[in-house]
Amino acid sequence: MNLQQKIYKKLLEVPKGKVTTYGELAKAVGLKNGQRTVGKIMNKNPYPVIIPCHRVVMSTGKIGGYAYGEHVKTKMLNDEGIEIENGKIVDSENLIYRF
DNA sequence: TTGGCGGCACCCG
DNA sequence: TCGGGTGCCGCCA
Numbered sequence: 061m062n063l064q065q066k067i068y069k070k071l072l073e074v075p076k077g078k079v080t081t082y083g084e085l086a087k088a089v090g091l092k093n094g095q096r097t098v099g100k101i102m103n104k105n106p107y108p109v110i111i112p113c114h115r116v117v118m119s120t121g122k123i124g125g126y127a128y129g130e131h132v133k134t135k136m137l138n139d140e141g142i143e144i145e146n147g148k149i150v151d152s153e154n155l156i157y158r159f
Numbered sequence: 160t161t162g163g164c165g166g167c168a169c170c171c172g
Numbered sequence: 173t174c175g176g177g178t179g180c181c182g183c184c185a
Contacts, residue, residue, distance in 0.1 A: 062168095063168065063169090064168085064169085081181090081182095082180075082181055082182080083181075083182065086167090086181090091166095091167075091168085092166085092167095093165080093166050093167070093181090093182080093183095094166080094167055094168070094181095095166085095167090095181035095182060096165095096166070096167065096168085096178090096179060096180095096181050096182085097166085097167045097168045097169080097179085097181095098168095098180085098181080099179055099180045099181060100167090100168070100169065100170095100178070100179045100180080101168075101169080101179095101180095102179095102180055103179060103180055104169075104170085104179090113180075114180095116180075117180090118180085118181060118182075119181080119182065119183095120181095120182085123180085124180050124181075125179085125180030125181090126180055127180070130180085133180080161185105162184105162185090163183105163184090163185090164182105164183095164184095164185105165181105165182090165183085165184100166181100166182100167179105168178105168179105169177105169178090169179100170176105170177090170178080171175105171176095171177085171178100172174105172175095172176090172177105
């Protein structure tokens with residue numbers, strides 16, 4: 061089980077309508093300061109269809125980046141009922157899923 | 160508020 | 173096999 065496999069698996073635990081952060085996800089798989097690692101893994105993820113990498117945001121509540129463009133990520137989150145305003149999630153504190 | 164650099168797995172040469 | 177560069181961040185000054 062690679063680290064990336066664990067990351068993908070963890071990410072699948074996040075329910076629709078919720079999001080998680082790079083830092084939380086990193087710690088969830090045993091990394092203390094692996095935020096960038098998570099980001100890189102997401103960017104290079106081999107299963108973009110089954111991996112909801114758009115549900116991962118920055119700890120500040122901002123959307124962060126996305127391999128296919130931030131606007132795409134924003135739209136997908138909107139489709140799941142998450143409101144985005146000025147590049148950041150509205151009321152993110154209640155939308156972030158804790159493992 | 161903004162900028163800069165730290166920390167880490169993975170990829171490529 | 174090994175070393176250096178890279179990236180959807182996060183914290184501290």
